[in-house]
Amino acid sequence: DIQMTQSPSSLSASVGDRVTITCRASQTINKYLNWYQQKPGKAPKLLIYVASNLQSGVPSRFSGSGSGTDFTLTISSLQPEDSATYFCQQSYSPPRTFGGGTKVEIK
Amino acid sequence: EVQLVESGGGVVRPGGSLRLSCAASGFTFDDYGMSWVRQVPGKGLEWVSGINGNGGTLGYGDSLQGRFTVSRDNAKNSLFLQMNSLRAEDTALYYCARDGGFSGYLDYWGQGTLVTVSS
Numbered sequence: 001d002i003q004m005t006q007s008p009s010s011l012s013a014s015v016g017d018r019v020t021i022t023c024r025a026s027q028t029i030n031k032y033l034n035w036y037q038q039k040p041g042k043a044p045k046l047l048i049y050v051a052s053n054l055q056s057g058v059p060s061r062f063s064g065s066g067s068g069t070d071f072t073l074t075i076s077s078l079q080p081e082d083s084a085t086y087f088c089q090q091s092y093s094p095p096r097t098f099g100g101g102t103k104v105e106i107k
Numbered sequence: 108e109v110q111l112v113e114s115g116g117g118v119v120r121p122g123g124s125l126r127l128s129c130a131a132s133g134f135t136f137d138d139y140g141m142s143w144v145r146q147v148p149g150k151g152l153e154w155v156s157g158i159n160g161n162g163g164t165l166g167y168g169d170s171l172q173g174r175f176t177v178s179r180d181n182a183k184n185s186l187f188l189q190m191n192s193l194r195a196e197d198t199a200l201y202y203c204a205r206d207g208g209f210s211g212y213l214d215y216w217g218q219g220t221l222v223t224v225s226s
Binding site for chain 2: 036045046055092098
């Protein structure tokens, strides 16, 4: 199975800050990497698919990059509503494993 | 509007069985693969299983093969997860989600159904 490692596990940043979350795969997954946002009590929401494609309706301050084994999710200017947990997921091969999550808090 | 509504969760004793269902609407069901994802409250996400539009399975998560079986009924726009030999560690909120395309990303999710395995 492909292991997905996210870092950091949590972070605290101020409104307007640039925030970067990384995700590393245990083997190459080409660009089959997706990012989700989850708020408490809610289902996850797709943000980015296939490494860098912004899902419809997602604000443009979210962006994704990477290929192979190393990927990043960037929030260019953190907003209060971005307080959530973010998960990466590989869809290169089953089982389509998730990273452990990154909790983003607003200072 | 795409809607996914899970049902069938509940409390079950260790070793018992449950069948989860997911009713889909708002899209052409057999055009899309579907997945089950679970989450222990307060913890991370775990991919459970997936199935393509024709009913071919995409495998199962670790330790689930042989105990869980995914299936679908395209005539009824429904996805199922048969869970047997349940263990305490299977306690979680179970989500169904739509595969948005061939790349396997999950673009729509239900609100989940809670499974509690306890004696």
